[in-house]
Amino acid sequence: MMEARPWKDGKTVTYRYHVLGGAPIHLGYDRDKAIRKVLDMNLKPDDKGTVAQLWRLYSESNDYLALADITRTQYAEYWGRLQKVWANGIVKKVKPADINRYLRVYRKGASTLANREVALLSNLFNLAVELGDIDRNPCKEVRRNKERPRTRLVEAHELDAFAGWAIRQGPSAQVLLGMAQFAALAGSRRIEFRTLHWPQVDDEIIRLTRAKQRGTEKRELVSVGDALREVLERMRALPGYSPLGAVFRAPKTGNPYSESGFKTMWGRLMDAALESRVIEQRFTFHDLRAHYTTYYKRRFDALPELHADPATTARVYERSREAKRRSL
Numbered sequence: 001m002m003e004a005r006p007w008k009d010g011k012t013v014t015y016r017y018h019v020l021g022g023a024p025i026h027l028g029y030d031r032d033k034a035i036r037k038v039l040d041m042n043l044k045p046d047d048k049g050t051v052a053q054l055w056r057l058y059s060e061s062n063d064y065l066a067l068a069d070i071t072r073t074q075y076a077e078y079w080g081r082l083q084k085v086w087a088n089g090i091v092k093k094v095k096p097a098d099i100n101r102y103l104r105v106y107r108k109g110a111s112t113l114a115n116r117e118v119a120l121l122s123n124l125f126n127l128a129v130e131l132g133d134i135d136r137n138p139c140k141e142v143r144r145n146k147e148r149p150r151t152r153l154v155e156a157h158e159l160d161a162f163a164g165w166a167i168r169q170g171p172s173a174q175v176l177l178g179m180a181q182f183a184a185l186a187g188s189r190r191i192e193f194r195t196l197h198w199p200q201v202d203d204e205i206i207r208l209t210r211a212k213q214r215g216t217e218k219r220e221l222v223s224v225g226d227a228l229r230e231v232l233e234r235m236r237a238l239p240g241y242s243p244l245g246a247v248f249r250a251p252k253t254g255n256p257y258s259e260s261g262f263k264t265m266w267g268r269l270m271d272a273a274l275e276s277r278v279i280e281q282r283f284t285f286h287d288l289r290a291h292y293t294t295y296y297k298r299r300f301d302a303l304p305e306l307h308a309d310p311a312t313t314a315r316v317y318e319r320s321r322e323a324k325r326r327s328l
Contacts, residue, residue: 002027002038049133051094052087054124055079061127068211070191070259078117086121091128096141103145111145118144153319154283154291159184165278166269171238171251176262176269178235179248180288185228187292187306188220190285195256196247201232293317 001018015027015034027034047053058064059079064072085106089098099118107114122139129137159180166177182193191211200207206222224232235247240254250257257265266285273279289306296304297318307313 002034004031047087049090049092050087051089051091051121051124052083054091054127055083055087057131058124058127068191073259074116075120078113078120081113082117082121091125091133094125094138096138099139099142103142112147115144115147118142149316150284150287150290151319152281152283152287152290153294153321154184154287156291156295158279158283159288159291162273162279165273165276169269169272172265173269174234174238175248175250175257176266178231179262180285181231182228182248183285183288184291185225185231186222187289187296187304188222189289190262191259192220194248194259194262198243198245198247201247290317290319294319 003016003018003024005014005016007013012029013031014029015031016024017027017034017038018024027037047056059076064075067075085102099121103111103114103118107117118139122137125134125137125139128134163177163181166173166180179190179194182188183190186193186206188208189211192208193206196206196208201224204224206224206228208220208222210218210220222228232247235241238249239251240249242254245254246256248256250261270279270282274282293304293306293313294317296302297320303310303313303318305313306317
């Protein structure tokens with residue numbers, strides 16, 4: 001029950017909330033704010049001991065807030081699917097068999113995504129261990145689904161046909177094409193250049209910061225070749241150019257696309273390209289990083305330095321369909 005307590009001056013009123021069996025909670029002097037606080041306290045679900053509580057605590061933690069924006073966005077998407085199964089789960093009662101069932105049965109049709117989701121779930125159970133709620137993380141006792149690297153190689157003739165078509169589809173498609181060509185020519189992750197601004201670009205070098213480089217910040221200096229220079233000149237020629245502004249700017253705002261906005265627009269562009277039969281098979285934006293790696297290897301007979309572990313570059317991004325070697 002909320003109580004209003006008038007002061008002797010006849011003007012000031014304080015509010016407090018009486019909790020059954022507990023001390024009153026001070027609500028301040030503003031009636032509307034006091035009412036909202038009471039509603040929040042009464043409508044807030046009691047999630048103590050559940051996986052939902054772990055997510056709430058984790059999403060408020062410094063570890064979570066220190067993650068890159070794109071990682072937090074991905075984790076929120078993963079939790080959106082996880083909560084349908086796990087939100088009301090009692091942390092102390094979750095067993096490895098439950099994790100296994102989620103991986104092999106419930107998410108059978110999306111085995112790779114299931115691995116990512118369980119990795120987040122494992123972070124939540126690690127937190128439960130640290131809080132003393134459980135002694136062992138059940139996720140760590142279950143092997144993940146076997147993953148097969150993508151094999152889709154976007155060939156140069158496919159990319160050329162797509163570029164010739166996209167450049168005629170309007171300003172938005174031209175910006176998305178510029179981003180696609182940047183990924184194919186420089187091999188950078190989208191997170192590394194989506195918010196690229198012109199002060200990072202000069203006639204010879206583009207300055208980026210490598211993403212997913214744990215333990216240290218690594219700068220990347222990308223040399224500007226003729227093909228990449230042409231892409232940059234096309235971006236300069238689009239309306240809204242500013243020497244201090246974004247390189248890849250959304251036509252309506254002049255700002256970089258948000259990650260969700262980019263995904264939506266890229267999906268639409270892919271759908272339109274397939275419907276127009278410009279391409280025969282859909283490709284992901286990340287496949288363009290593999291295009292760069294594969295064509296770089298063909299040209300220079302060596303793998304580019306893209307990843308902290310060169311073996312990952314070879315396993316994930318090099319997608320040649322032929323292996324060449326010399327005879328003795």
